[in-house]
Amino acid sequence: MDIVAHNRTAWNGYARSGESEWTLPVPPEVIGKARKGDWSVILTPNKAVPADWFGEIRGCDLLALASGGGQQVPVLAAAGAKVTSFDNSDEQLARDRLVAERDGLDLATVQGDMADLSVFADDSFDRVFNPASTVFVPDLEPVWRECRRVLRPGGRLMTGAMNPAFFMFDHDDLDKGGPMLVRYPLPFSDLDHNPQARIDQGEALEFSHSLDAQIGGLIRAGFRIIGFYEDDWSDEATPLNRYMPTSFAILAEAV
Numbered sequence: 001m002d003i004v005a006h007n008r009t010a011w012n013g014y015a016r017s018g019e020s021e022w023t024l025p026v027p028p029e030v031i032g033k034a035r036k037g038d039w040s041v042i043l044t045p046n047k048a049v050p051a052d053w054f055g056e057i058r059g060c061d062l063l064a065l066a067s068g069g070g071q072q073v074p075v076l077a078a079a080g081a082k083v084t085s086f087d088n089s090d091e092q093l094a095r096d097r098l099v100a101e102r103d104g105l106d107l108a109t110v111q112g113d114m115a116d117l118s119v120f121a122d123d124s125f126d127r128v129f130n131p132a133s134t135v136f137v138p139d140l141e142p143v144w145r146e147c148r149r150v151l152r153p154g155g156r157l158m159t160g161a162m163n164p165a166f167f168m169f170d171h172d173d174l175d176k177g178g179p180m181l182v183r184y185p186l187p188f189s190d191l192d193h194n195p196q197a198r199i200d201q202g203e204a205l206e207f208s209h210s211l212d213a214q215i216g217g218l219i220r221a222g223f224r225i226i227g228f229y230e231d232d233w234s235d236e237a238t239p240l241n242r243y244m245p246t247s248f249a250i251l252a253e254a255v
């Protein structure tokens, strides 16, 4: 099964329907404020990324990885970064271009799979900004390897991630008011649990990643961890929100 192709179709569908909050472009006022230095972006559902995670953003070469949708990408460009948006979904990239054309921003868009950044030379970027999206790839190791390769030494990777415990529960059932029962062993893969049903519903296929894959994997790929925080979601998004922070963010420096 071609996971990348299916997830492209799924995200194109989410973007066209406008029902996913992660596909809605920011309004012109947000870009206007960002141009004056008043801006923030998220890697996880709620908390703003600390400004010191970016350091000096003006003029830095920034790869926005799986960050399409007309949200963080145009804000970071308005804040002064030289942004390349790399995403699997043409529709998500189209939303970045829509804001760029509407508000006169300079940014590049490239379509592809985050596990293969071969379109970029080694040492191309100062920052990689990756909002929670690694749940859509089955294997993190090539993603971290490629991020390290395209970053200059001393460059920074910011990544948002889902706590793997989120995937122990049947979220379709929970959303219907079902009991909070541990159902799935980890690591979770949609491929193991009736993927055809999700495919038929136009839903993206998801994968949990162990903390070893997420944190240990970064260290093995040549990063050191220099920042971390957890974040909640909302009770509307998931009943699990009442029990645990469902996501976290990592700042890693290329050594």
Ligand SMILES: C[S@@+](CC[C@H](N)C(=O)[O-])C[C@H]1O[C@@H](n2cnc3c(N)ncnc32)[C@H](O)[C@@H]1O
Binding pocket: 004, 007, 008, 011, 022, 023, 043, 065, 066, 067, 068, 069, 070, 071, 072, 086, 087, 088, 089, 092, 112, 113, 114, 115, 131, 132, 133, 136, 137
């Ligand atoms: C939750 S959205 C993140 C972007 C959003 N602007 C945000 O605020 O977080 C997940 C993104 O990951 C992208 N994506 C999924 N699988 C991908 C892959 N294998 N390579 C690159 N991008 C991918 C999707 O197309 C989508 O734009």
